Amino acid sequence: LVSSARSEGITAFTADALGENHEVLRLFADLGLRTARRFEGPQVRCTIHLDQDDAYLAAVEARGRAAGVASLLPLLRPSAVAVVGAGRTPGSVGRAVLNHLRTGGFTGRLFAVNPRVESVLGVPSHPSVAALPMTPDLVVVAVPAAGVPAVAEECGKAGVRALVVVTAGLDRMQARALLTACRTHGMRLVGPNCLGVSNTDPELNLDATFAAGHPRPGTAGIAVQSGGVGIALLDGLSRLGIGVSSFASLGDKFDVSGNDMLQWWESDGRTDLALLHLESFGNPRAFSRTARRVTRRIPVLTVDAGRTDAGRKAAASHTAAAATRTMTRQALFTQAGITATRSVGELLETAALLHSQPLPEGPRVAVVTNAGGAGVLAADACAEAGLVLPPFTPAVIDDLLAVLPDGATVGNPVDTTAVVSEEQLAECVDRLARCSGVDAVVVALVPTAVAAATGDDLVRALTTAPGRRARPVLAVRLEQDRSVELMPAADGGTIPSYAEPQAAARALAHAARRAAWLAQPAGTVPALTGVESERAREVVEEYLAFHLEGGWLDPRTCAELLACYDVPQLPWAWAECEDDAVLAADRLRGFDGRVVMKAHWPGLLHKT
Amino acid sequence: LVSSARSEGITAFTADALGENHEVLRLFADLGLRTARRFEGPQVRCTIHLDQDDAYLAAVEARGRAAGVASLLPLLRPSAVAVVGAGRTPGSVGRAVLNHLRTGGFTGRLFAVNPRVESVLGVPSHPSVAALPMTPDLVVVAVPAAGVPAVAEECGKAGVRALVVVTAGLDRMQARALLTACRTHGMRLVGPNCLGVSNTDPELNLDATFAAGHPRPGTAGIAVQSGGVGIALLDGLSRLGIGVSSFASLGDKFDVSGNDMLQWWESDGRTDLALLHLESFGNPRAFSRTARRVTRRIPVLTVDAGRTDAGRKAAASHTAAAATRTMTRQALFTQAGITATRSVGELLETAALLHSQPLPEGPRVAVVTNAGGAGVLAADACAEAGLVLPPFTPAVIDDLLAVLPDGATVGNPVDTTAVVSEEQLAECVDRLARCSGVDAVVVALVPTAVAAATGDDLVRALTTAPGRRARPVLAVRLEQDRSVELMPAADGGTIPSYAEPQAAARALAHAARRAAWLAQPAGTVPALTGVESERAREVVEEYLAFHLEGGWLDPRTCAELLACYDVPQLPWAWAECEDDAVLAADRLRGFDGRVVMKAHWPGLLHKT
Incomplete structure (x- = not known):
């Protein structure tokens, strides 16, 4: 239309x-x-x-963005918060959120709304939102589903500007009433069916969730549809020491979406890494536009959930939204430069690398090990992740042999043998990290009694590097407890250390893809003319009417389809016999007299 | 021949x-x-x-096996051990092994051989093996490569019956001399280029390695080519609480091989899980025969190392042996019922399941979660691992709804919501584990403040089950630090808990494959007659001479090739025109008058 x-x-x-x-x-x-x-x-x-046009869209978007971010202020920087539905029974969700806000040290005013009590957990309680001594910016709603619409309407009338609805199980009518209240009164809405929101800014200390612990303040922004995944990410990032800037569990995403959060992180001045877990995309176009822009500034990582039929079915039942199809989702991620991982673990492993190390310029990895077998595992893992182990030049080999102990093998992997000293290993890694044929160094270490006896600490050889290295260095320690750790380095930075070579290789491959993506020009969306979608649809439907399961178009139909989208084609003709072919060739040949002939036989694709 | x-x-x-x-x-x-x-x-x-014939081979093998196991006694149950090459310099491998034997509490006699000192680390030292007060069964050799042949010869002459050579970097001549000494004097040899051997039997406490720590006594047997991988496995199994029965780092495998160790574990009365890490197979036939037998009794797990070109190149340089090709190795694993994993982590994750839970009867999994998003991830992971999430019958759904809180969704996954109590979860899992349409239950749990406030412990719901369950139960805890843990259960058993749904699903898929393999009859190797390998080779080479890159044989050549191996074929004829086809049909038709006609067009494979 x-x-x-x-x-x-x-x-x-x-x-x-x-x-x-x-x-x-x-x-x-x-x-x-x-x-x-x-x-x-x-x-x-x-x-x-x-x-x-494109420029106009960009301008509109920039204005919308500023407005969008401003509209999130009452949600993520409220000066007063009330919890509705915090009772005295331990195990109620509302009480858990209130307790979390309290123990998290929220610096603003905090209220409970509960007509039956005068205070909950030491927080003063009032009979209604209207009865509060001041209008809170943000209200957390944790009443049973049936009560949610009335609370929302009451909040709207009182001038509340943002709601977090943790309640799950709203029916169609309740959901509609909630949305109408928010729209009518201009309130932003997180949820329903969510875990809550956090902003670790020390001026604020807002932790309005019912997660088990408080996140460590830091630089990663997290937005999840699933509260469970959110808890795992909060825990994981806190443990890694990256910490969290702000967190939103979006639940059924009636209003605030991943898109909103991306815009928030883009401008909050605290976030340098964005982690998303989305099961559905309400507005893929807007999301893609925002993500394309944000990924140029900070890495945006996601768990690609709902990859299989079983997963999609589960997601549909979980967030009550048809999950976006795999192909669509993956195309979206690729186009927007989003780093899509297959699990929460892979997400954290990749985040650790992107947080701590420079991006590799390409896929060339040097593997160093003090145990040959670990080198084999690392080589396998790198190759399977799409990385390359280039051979070293004779000069590099001589250079390395000069610093390594007798018996060391300088292929790629470099096998230093178990008797390598801390100093020798450090020299070796530094030389490789400076070597122009190498984009990253993976060091697979195994603890031995030899190193223990001399007091050499091979891990220290990595962390005491002279100044931050220009190329990423990753450690693999097969005996490591956790799948990934960030080891403090002498220069104030950190070195990621993985329990599995696969994890290190996957993370590095993600980083290399990000580097390649950043190296591409940003591109613009061209205004296309001469597109005849309707005719194209007819062509396709006509074909499918006779080929129910699809197939390959014949060259004439294919040309017709391409023409619908104005895709340029060289002049061509269809010939059904020798004479026709000669005539066509005569007509089509270029100034050099040459033509190309392509044979066609229905159903036969490869002709040699 | x-x-x-x-x-x-x-x-x-x-x-x-x-x-x-x-x-x-x-x-x-x-x-x-x-x-x-x-x-x-x-x-x-x-x-x-x-x-x-087959029976004869089996008899020979049984005799050889008994002899083989007996010949390993001096290696794995020595009453006296000497270390040659243990000096006073910290950081020497020999000293590290001697120290390890000492601190491991070896119950037999322990000697050092070093002419320059009277004792090392409090262990009496003698100038030569011949000068020892008694002949040791086992000598650990840690002298420089050039000295190894002489030490081996001296040991042989003194009546030593087993050597562990940790020294790496022997040249061709030194290697040959070492082997000759061992063969001439009938000594078993582990290594060279290895980490050593351990036997945790408390009567013995033999720990002749230079790993960083001592393994926890237990029931897993480990044989590795790479010492580094060995250290990772020793650590991992000790940490899991499975512990180690005996360990051998085989290094360059001049003599003692994975095959020998499989036979040892088969009869040592302490091992119920075998873990192998092999980069090459000296004698694939013998290995396959042994493994086929042993895997029927205990699970045999391996890390499939050297899967990629990069990995194989690394392995070749590491163990100085051409790595066995991927196809060959994988066929070998499949045929022998070996559980082949892709990483050390996956190996430990699978070992934890096989050690702690019964085998699933099939691939049908019920997923239960207190956080919908974790359920989606688990569903994805199960489907990708080849497992199935069957829908539940209405009876099962009613049954589950009766025990779960309001708002719970009983699809597969079952979403209990965050307010589920410990008791409700335990009921739900127990009902599913008794449900005939389910082969295994995966429970994905996320810690919430709700459970924390009520004192409910959802994990405890799994570990306090009334008696050991007949079907495997696996926990997934996204926030878990370690990739896998074994949680003690009230019945004295353990429940495996994974940080990633992928890890749980992969382990379960391995267990299901093992169950399917065990359900197959063992089979025998038939004596084939009428095999004309030479003619078959000619047929293939003739074809390849004209089709350098391979291709599809035409039906006549194909029939000829099958005939070389006496594969039975129905009577057939080749017809090039309609009349030929009619005549052939007349000649070939069965008593019911029917024939099958197959069209052939060179290069055209699919004809519909």
């Missing part, structure tokens, strides 16, 4: 929708076009502008 | 070889035939018997 209208010179659509008809309102928003809304009683009048 | 000779009625070959020509002697041994050897000066006369 938009295409037809544009080609007819129409510049705007006007639509009237019921304010509670959020499916239609969402559809309008998903168009990715500038849309003005005006509330007229229960109606919303939407004006959708069609006269937009 | 053997085939031709057999078909001519020849029953034995006789061959004379130089005793030091171990390549030829190994070739004879690798035939898998009964071979008698008699030393005649520097010559060895070998008689290779050709008249053997």
